[in-house]
Amino acid sequence: MSETILSVENLRVEFETRRGTLVALDDISFSIAKGEVLGVVGESGAGKSMTGAAIMHLIPRPGRIAGGRILLGDQRIDNLDRTGIEAIRGRRIGMIFQDPLTSLNPLMTVGDHLTETIRVHLPLNRRQARARAIELLEEVGIPDPAVRIDSYPHEFSGGQRQRVVIALALCAEPELVIADEPTTALDVSVQAQIIKLIRKLCSTRGTAFMLITHDMGMIAETADRVAVMYAGKVAEIGKVSQVVGAPLHPYAQGLMGAIPSLDNEEPRLRQIPGSMPSLTALPDGCSFHPRCERAMDICRQRAPALLGAIDHKVACHLYEREEVAA
Amino acid sequence: MSNSEFVRVEKLNRVFDVSKPLLNRIIERQPKRFVHAATDVSFSIAKGETFALVGESGSGKSTVAKMVVGLLPATSGTVEIDGVSITGKHDRAQMRALRRRIQMIFQDPYASLNPRWRVASIIAEPMLALGIAKSKAEAQHEAGELLKVVGLNPLDGRKYPHEFSGGQRQRIAIARALAAKAEFIVCDEPTSALDVSVQAQILNLMRDLQEQFGLTYLLISHNLAVVRHMSSRIGVMHFGKLVEVEESRALFKNPRQSYTRMLIDAVPDISAATRR
Numbered sequence: 303m304s305e306t307i308l309s310v311e312n313l314r315v316e317f318e319t320r321r322g323t324l325v326a327l328d329d330i331s332f333s334i335a336k337g338e339v340l341g342v343v344g345e346s347g348a349g350k351s352m353t354g355a356a357i358m359h360l361i362p363r364p365g366r367i368a369g370g371r372i373l374l375g376d377q378r379i380d381n382l383d384r385t386g387i388e389a390i391r392g393r394r395i396g397m398i399f400q401d402p403l404t405s406l407n408p409l410m411t412v413g414d415h416l417t418e419t420i421r422v423h424l425p426l427n428r429r430q431a432r433a434r435a436i437e438l439l440e441e442v443g444i445p446d447p448a449v450r451i452d453s454y455p456h457e458f459s460g461g462q463r464q465r466v467v468i469a470l471a472l473c474a475e476p477e478l479v480i481a482d483e484p485t486t487a488l489d490v491s492v493q494a495q496i497i498k499l500i501r502k503l504c505s506t507r508g509t510a511f512m513l514i515t516h517d518m519g520m521i522a523e524t525a526d527r528v529a530v531m532y533a534g535k536v537a538e539i540g541k542v543s544q545v546v547g548a549p550l551h552p553y554a555q556g557l558m559g560a561i562p563s564l565d566n567e568e569p570r571l572r573q574i575p576g577s578m579p580s581l582t583a584l585p586d587g588c589s590f591h592p593r594c595e596r597a598m599d600i601c602r603q604r605a606p607a608l609l610g611a612i613d614h615k616v617a618c619h620l621y622e623r624e625e626v627a628a
Numbered sequence: 629m630s631n632s633e634f635v636r637v638e639k640l641n642r643v644f645d646v647s648k649p650l651l652n653r654i655i656e657r658q659p660k661r662f663v664h665a666a667t668d669v670s671f672s673i674a675k676g677e678t679f680a681l682v683g684e685s686g687s688g689k690s691t692v693a694k695m696v697v698g699l700l701p702a703t704s705g706t707v708e709i710d711g712v713s714i715t716g717k718h719d720r721a722q723m724r725a726l727r728r729r730i731q732m733i734f735q736d737p738y739a740s741l742n743p744r745w746r747v748a749s750i751i752a753e754p755m756l757a758l759g760i761a762k763s764k765a766e767a768q769h770e771a772g773e774l775l776k777v778v779g780l781n782p783l784d785g786r787k788y789p790h791e792f793s794g795g796q797r798q799r800i801a802i803a804r805a806l807a808a809k810a811e812f813i814v815c816d817e818p819t820s821a822l823d824v825s826v827q828a829q830i831l832n833l834m835r836d837l838q839e840q841f842g843l844t845y846l847l848i849s850h851n852l853a854v855v856r857h858m859s860s861r862i863g864v865m866h867f868g869k870l871v872e873v874e875e876s877r878a879l880f881k882n883p884r885q886s887y888t889r890m891l892i893d894a895v896p897d898i899s900a901a902t903r904r
């Protein structure tokens with residue numbers, strides 16, 4: 303078994319509001335191994351970003367972790383204090399967010415960004431940090447890095463800026479990178495380059511990635527395993543060949559069927575009726591049941607548990623009985 | 629005019645002046661600088677057809693779209709809809725009649741919906757402005773009917789845009805285009821901000837409406853799978869030029885330009901999941 307970098311166990315996140323307690327994440331469990339890419343997919347509001355935020359202690363107020371554990375290697379990190387988590391953020395866990403412009407200061411050159419971050423995390427002097435920054439820019443595929451290091455963010459194209467953000471996340475050689483929709487705003491050609499880059503980093507450096515996206519093509523090309531989230535829960539998790547190639551959960555099937563593909567000639571796309579419920583109005587039982595074509599009586603009464611083999615689990619009553627029988 | 633040329637775009641050009649202010653130019657001894665956002669772009673669209681423009685960010689797709697609907701003046705070139713030039717001189721009544729026939733849908737429907745108006749009024753507005761509805765009451769009633777057509781509830785008309793999700797707002801924008809009795813709808817990245825599941829709903833709706841009302845679409849998207857799914861012909865833009873125009877199936881099977889090949893090959897493919 304390969305070395306586990308991150309494990310999230312039965313994570314629960316709640317928001318205390320005047321209208322009662324909202325459960326944003328409910329019993330989330332998964333792990334990521336060294337050099338592995340775990341894709342996290344699902345419609346907006348499913349809880350993908352919230353999961354990343356929980357790991358980084360960035361849950362917006364008044365939200366809080368109300369149960370479960372998060373481990374980085376064998377260190378528990380969900381109960382760290384502020385200095386504890388700050389020593390990990392950026393150092394052992396890197397972060398990449400959706401909009402590269404908002405994560406870069408327009409008044410600072412790319413080199414300033416990189417050297418500053420490098421020197422916070424690594425014991426290097428200014429000159430060494432600059433040399434390291436140029437190496438990093440080279441590694442993420444910025445042409446002519448020794449010259450471009452002194453450019454400002456707005457002098458780069460969107461794709462190049464996102465590479466700079468990736469370089470920033472990699473500064474301290476973190477074990478894990480959490481990338482939240484890193485290519486949503488980018489062209490396919492740039493996307494393809496970022497995909498290649500992520501794969502290269504996994505194999506050469508053993509970096510583990512948690513790749514949050516709603517782009518299934520990106521997942522198919524990049525991820526080793528994938529977790530499908532729905533209304534704050536994991537609906538299905540397993541190898542990408544199984545979950546994307548032959549999904550079991552009706553929601554996962556619906557998601558995959560909704561994607562237009564280059565070789566599909568059907569005039570209509572498959573669509574999932576309705577939309578994701580809000581946290582204030584989660585249906586009883588399986589929260590997908592109002593949209594599920596295969597819903598049964600039990601689905602309206604009891605929430606299905608996430609069951610199955612270690613490498614492929616699904617939360618759906620359709621498969622629960624088989625499980626009991628097996 | 630033949631049916632194959634319901635929309636005719638000929639040698640459209642747009643140049644943006646991005647020079648520094650005069651004084652800076654003199655001090656720094658710099659010449660004027662221009663961006664050729666569109667250069668000699670020509671294509672035509674048949675009635676009831678979906679024509680798509682693809683290309684990387686900055687290739688000039690939105691610039692062309694805005695000139696086609698008349699939101700951006702062209703530096704040169706002509707756009708004709710049903711034989712009438714939208715770039716030519718018209719009196720106000722003619723212009724209004726033309727405007728009605730062409731509507732535009734944007735990536736971010738929120739930006740194009742007045743946040744202080746109720747949805748029913750947003751949809752009723754073009755009917756009143758263009759004289760399609762005789763009275764306010766008639767327009768409001770029609771708005772309710774159109775909400776049904778796009779898959780919403782007539783009662784949703786009482787709500788404000790912020791009370792809707794991205795996909796629902798896009799439905800509202802489509803309802804407003806239908807309210808103007810549009811025949812030609814220019815859609816600039818209509819589903820790029822939406823989840824795949826919602827995207828499927830909107831694309832299916834666009835197809836249904838096209839069949840029902842005989843709509844003609846100009847679709848702009850950087851998602852080649854969406855374009856492949858929706859359009860019968862595709863134009864590929866690169867640095868402001870239309871480098872290839874081809875029937876959709878043929879373009880994907882046998883692109884003539886290496887640039888087109890590169891775009892197609894770059895599409896992340898879900899079938900990769902089963903190969904790995």
Ligand SMILES: Nc1ncnc2c1ncn2[C@@H]1O[C@H](COP(=O)(O)OP(=O)(O)OP(=O)(O)O)[C@@H](O)[C@H]1O
Pocket residue numbers: 644645646663664665683684685686687688689690691692850
């Ligand atoms: N108002 C403007 N002033 C100066 N340059 C402009 C202006 N609008 C567009 N441009 C330039 O014209 C070119 C084409 O832009 P356009 O918005 O048409 O691209 P696009 O193909 O729609 O890209 P995207 O996929 O990113 O929306 C770009 O180089 C852009 O920077």
Ligand SMILES: Nc1ncnc2c1ncn2[C@@H]1O[C@H](COP(=O)(O)OP(=O)(O)O)[C@@H](O)[C@H]1O
Pocket residue numbers: 317326344345346347348349350351352353362363364365580581
């Ligand atoms: N500050 C907040 N207060 C209350 N609920 C929130 C807050 N931020 C997010 N949520 C809710 O948490 C759920 C998960 O959100 P998020 O993780 O952002 O979804 P995703 O990234 O999958 O689109 C959503 O239902 C969202 O409405």
Ligand code: SF4
Pocket residue numbers: 551552553588589590591592594595596597598601606617618619620
């Ligand atoms: S548990 Fe029932 S409602 Fe939920 S996905 Fe499975 S079949 Fe559908």
Ligand SMILES: [Mg+2]
Pocket residue numbers: 350351352482
């Ligand atoms: Mg998110």
Ligand SMILES: [Mg+2]
Pocket residue numbers: 689690691816
């Ligand atoms: Mg554009």
